[in-house]
Amino acid sequence: MRILHTSDWHLGQHFMGKTRIIEHAAFLDWLVAQVEHHQIDAVLVAGDIFDTGTPPSYARELYHNFVVAMSRTGASLVLLGGNHDSVAMLNESRALLGALNVQVIPGALAEPEQQLITLANRAGEPSAVLCAIPFLRPRDLLESRAGDSADDKGRALQQAIAGHYQDLFERAQDRCAALGGELPIVATGHLTTVGASSSDSVREIYIGTLEAFPASAFPAADYIALGHIHRPQKVGGCEHIRYSGSPLALGFDETGQQKEVLLVELTPSGLQEVTPVPVPVFQPLARVTGSLAELEHRLPEAAAMSTAERPVWLEVTVTEDDYLSDLQPRVQALCEGLNVEVLLVRRGRHERSATLVAEQKETLSELTPEQVFERRLAAEELAPDEHAELNGLYARIVADLKEQA
Incomplete structure (x- = not known):
């Protein structure tokens, strides 16, 4: 199957007093065209859909218009919350968007099975199992304990995030077995990893004292689609662990970067190829x-x-x-x-x-x-x-x- 991996749209962002509505609208139109051109089966948006937890009405309108346009392509759409996104706001329309073949995972859900999604190809055949993991907040995973040092909290949080990934991965393996076939497993995430190259426009999401999550703590998924870092890159040189980066330059330090979305091709045996699709410059x-x-x-x-x-x-x-x-x-x-x-x-x-x-x-x-x-x-x-x-x-x-x- 073919997956399109993107993240960090930051709809509603103002760039030094300038609105970016024209750029964002142009990007979303372009993205829908790519889904149709490349016959994409599923689109993964790995967090930071909006720039703030209270986005302006025009940003919400862009979001909903995109969802409607995507529903007409035949591809499924998975939207994951990032550190900039409001869990409550994304949750408002979650059930409604589900009727349009859209899965919204605003934050860690009470039932882990709700974060496990079977992705089908355009023929409706199960083709991958997704561990849909959004930005994880400490309150989602940990209970605060008096007397813990900052280092203790950092280690506990890292272990809890690693445990969350491993738990979902094992459930995904069980789902693959239940479907009676050999299916690739995909995971998502919205966090900083060790060695990732950041930019000035990335507002840090250090939680507790966790500054970066080690790539070795990810489970053995066939592909891991990450968001939060705006520069497209592999993690630790791994072909299968990637940041797609932001589609627009969100700061002057990102000037000259080739922005991209990632076309991920999977077969029953695993990852076949990852192809960067360059995003046009809508505002020089x-x-x-x-x-x-x-x-x-x-x-x-x-x-x-x-x-x-x-x-x-x-x-x-x-x-x-x-x-x-x-x-x-x-x-x-x-x-x-x-x-x-x-x-x-x-x-x-x-x-x-x-x-x-x-x-x-x-x-x-x-x-x-x-x-x-x-x-x-x-x-x-x-x-x-x-x-x-x-x-x-x-x-x-x-x-x-x-x-x-």
Whole structure:
């Protein structure tokens, strides 16, 4: 059978004040097209469907529209909760979506058998058994005990997660035997594993003191579909343990990554092949670094990535040696006439260090309140609109204080 493995959609995410509804809608339409093109039997979404536990209404609408579109393809769909997802919210429509051949596993369920799913191919024949494991919270597996150290809690949690996987795997083996045939076993998960390469946009899910789950603690499933880490990768070099990564770049540090979903082909004897399917770029992002003189040439190069519909979203790092209080306007001036939107302006590290050294030689008596505030803002990584908003708020507060005086 053919499985499509994806994760970390983060529907409803705002990227530095920018909505991503157009990108997410385009991705979901593209994903449905891939299911039809590759004749996929089942789609696994390994957590973080939404960006927050209270997603905006348009994100829920995208979610439900996707479910309806998938129901028309003939493929089954399994949706697993991640650390960003609300168990209660995903549970609301769980029974209803079941009528559309959709299995929703929002969190660890009371009956382990409910997390065991027989996946059928398009002909309706049982073709794999799935251990559908979402993000596991400590309260799902452990009872708190007074007096335990942080290390004790970490070890207990790791053992409990490993035990949960092993229990479901053994039940899956029994299910395969009951079905009277040799079927591959697939497992899912939403967690950090030892050695996984993360990115700035991954908000950590350390629970207790468990920082990463060892790959050796997974059971001997034929394929393990993981979510949470946004960079697509194998775990420990294992072909069968994979992160699909996020379909969109969720931070500027992910700029240039080839995003993908994974086409997993299984036979009765096990894993046959895993093929990355590249995801198109629906919103160009770019990072540009240099002095103001260098940026004058590099910004037009970045702008060449834009399309008629979508300007390039930019992170600009300025590496000037001198402290410039008007850095934002200078960068904006260089972007005049270019099809770009500057979302973040940063100072190069060496410039920030030089600024701090210079400030050590100054006293507050030598600076105006406005200069102190401006220098404090300069140490932060802010989008242009945030910088302007904070300056405006500060100016109003100062004006109000002067009136009261």
